Amino acid sequence: MRLPPAILGNTEEVLREVLRFTSPADVTLSRYFKEHPRFGGRERGVIAEAVYAVLRNKSFFTDFAGAGNTPSMRKLALLGLAETVGIDALGGLSEDEVHFLTRVKEVDRKLLPAQMRANMPGWLYEKLVAQFGEAEALELAAVLNTPAPLDLRVNSIKANRDDVIAELAKAPIAAEPMPYAPLGLRVLKKPALQNLPLFKEGAIEVQDEGSQVLSQIVGARRGEMVVDFCAGAGGKTLALGALMRNTGRLYAFDVSDKRLSKLKPRLARSGLSNVHPVLIAHERDAKIKRLAGKIDRVLVDAPCSGLGTLRRNPDVKWRQKPDAIAEMQEKQASILDGAARLVKNGGRLVYATCSLLNEENDVIVEQFLSTHPDFELVPMNRVLDEQKIPLEMDAYLKMLPHKHQTDGFFAAVLERKAKAKPASTNEAGSDAAGESAGDTDE
Numbered sequence: 111m112r113l114p115p116a117i118l119g120n121t122e123e124v125l126r127e128v129l130r131f132t133s134p135a136d137v138t139l140s141r142y143f144k145e146h147p148r149f150g151g152r153e154r155g156v157i158a159e160a161v162y163a164v165l166r167n168k169s170f171f172t173d174f175a176g177a178g179n180t181p182s183m184r185k186l187a188l189l190g191l192a193e194t195v196g197i198d199a200l201g202g203l204s205e206d207e208v209h210f211l212t213r214v215k216e217v218d219r220k221l222l223p224a225q226m227r228a229n230m231p232g233w234l235y236e237k238l239v240a241q242f243g244e245a246e247a248l249e250l251a252a253v254l255n256t257p258a259p260l261d262l263r264v265n266s267i268k269a270n271r272d273d274v275i276a277e278l279a280k281a282p283i284a285a286e287p288m289p290y291a292p293l294g295l296r297v298l299k300k301p302a303l304q305n306l307p308l309f310k311e312g313a314i315e316v317q318d319e320g321s322q323v324l325s326q327i328v329g330a331r332r333g334e335m336v337v338d339f340c341a342g343a344g345g346k347t348l349a350l351g352a353l354m355r356n357t358g359r360l361y362a363f364d365v366s367d368k369r370l371s372k373l374k375p376r377l378a379r380s381g382l383s384n385v386h387p388v389l390i391a392h393e394r395d396a397k398i399k400r401l402a403g404k405i406d407r408v409l410v411d412a413p414c415s416g417l418g419t420l421r422r423n424p425d426v427k428w429r430q431k432p433d434a435i436a437e438m439q440e441k442q443a444s445i446l447d448g449a450a451r452l453v454k455n456g457g458r459l460v461y462a463t464c465s466l467l468n469e470e471n472d473v474i475v476e477q478f479l480s481t482h483p484d485f486e487l488v489p490m491n492r493v494l495d496e497q498k499i500p501l502e503m504d505a506y507l508k509m510l511p512h513k514h515q516t517d518g519f520f521a522a523v524l525e526r527k528a529k530a531k532p533a534s535t536n537e538a539g540s541d542a543a544g545e546s547a548g549d550t551d552e
């Protein structure tokens with residue numbers, strides 16, 4: 111079916127805003143759709159997908175859409191739309207435009223220069239080549255430039271995987287169990303889920319398989335004291351709370367009130383009552399000190415470049431800058447150091463990011479271990495064995511889009527040596543088990 115010709119003008123208009131990179135692409139798109147309420151679901155989908163196609167293929171498209179830094183926005187919009195709906199679905203094109211799109215379509219992309227094929231800024235491409243070698247960097251880039259599938263996590267407090275598959279089939283929505291996440295399902299198309307009873311009643315949550323595996327390797331158990339130090343809107347918090355079978359105490363810390371407030375409706379749906387959201391000012395907040403040396407498992411899902419999530423957020427590669435990554439490293443080291451104080455003797459600290467870059471991952475962990483002799487690395491193959499996850503890893507968890515069909519995730523498990531004296535017994539203060547930390551901001 112042909113699209114109304116006006117779609118092209120609207121795509122061009124919102125693309126101009128998105129490519130200023132003043133805010134994330136999804137934020138710009140939702141603001142645009144709010145300002146243009148006449149669009150139906152299908153039109154919104156077409157415009158958004160065209161914008162994402164331009165972000166994914168920006169180097170290649172820009173080269174064809176005009177000289178240097180001033181590509182024709184109309185040509186970019188045309189390329190984005192042709193990439194997602196095909197040339198034949200576009201109405202009202204001039205002969206020249208059809209000719210232009212046909213010419214671009216006929217380009218054999220395998221013959222393009224490597225960085226243009228990778229469709230990423232030079233600094234990022236160079237880092238990936240240095241880490242993976244050129245052939246693998248190109249393979250990785252190709253997968254990062256495709257849309258992510260839709261993954262679900264079954265909330266084991268409310269349902270089991272087989273029942274959810276059967277219930278989804280009635281919708282009808284086809285879903286398959288995923289290989290690594292024991293509660294994971296991959297949905298074969300991308301239906302809207304918000305109105306399904308399964309979703310409203312909290313039996314399912316949308317969560318990438320890599321993120322589910324990461325929650326699992328924290329190894330949180332019934333009755334434990336657990337802290338999700340950078341909980342955000344709680345994707346991993348909810349998974350941890352369910353793994354703890356809704357027992358024990360799970361603190362969800364974050365410095366962002368806005369993000370924590372998004373956790374609250376999800377918590378209500380989930381049926382979990384063991385989660386205690388706590389707004390902290392920074393990683394050395396007094397509320398944290400009260401829990402020092404008392405926590406069994408601490409997850410630090412650190413703020414990072416987000417480069418592992420390019421399948422979902424293709425604008426990140428154009429918005430991110432090498433200087434920002436250096437700043438991020440300082441923050442990551444400082445958060446990990448702050449969070450480490452919480453871990454009790456024999457307890458575990460899990461450092462995780464959704465970055466692909468060694469400098470935000472291995473380097474941070476190695477620095478930490480060199481300055482914290484009371485912690486040792488638990489090799490990831492051992493952790494994966496403990497959790498019965500069929501993945502081959504060495505020291506660290508490295509989920510990679512081109513190998514595991516997940517977002518890019520990194521994790522390291524660090525254990526506080528059982529005999530070591532807690533670093534900061536004095537900081538624990540008199541507040542037994544820090545109960546008040548959870549109560550302060552709830």
Ligand SMILES: C[S@@+](CC[C@H](N)C(=O)[O-])C[C@H]1O[C@@H](n2cnc3c(N)ncnc32)[C@H](O)[C@@H]1O
Binds near residue numbers: 365393412413
């Ligand atoms: C990668 S996101 C967390 C995503 C979340 N764990 C999830 O699964 O949905 C990183 C989070 O760290 C938070 N953050 C940044 N600085 C922090 C700090 N100093 N202490 C705790 N959290 C912090 C950010 O607000 C952000 O929500």
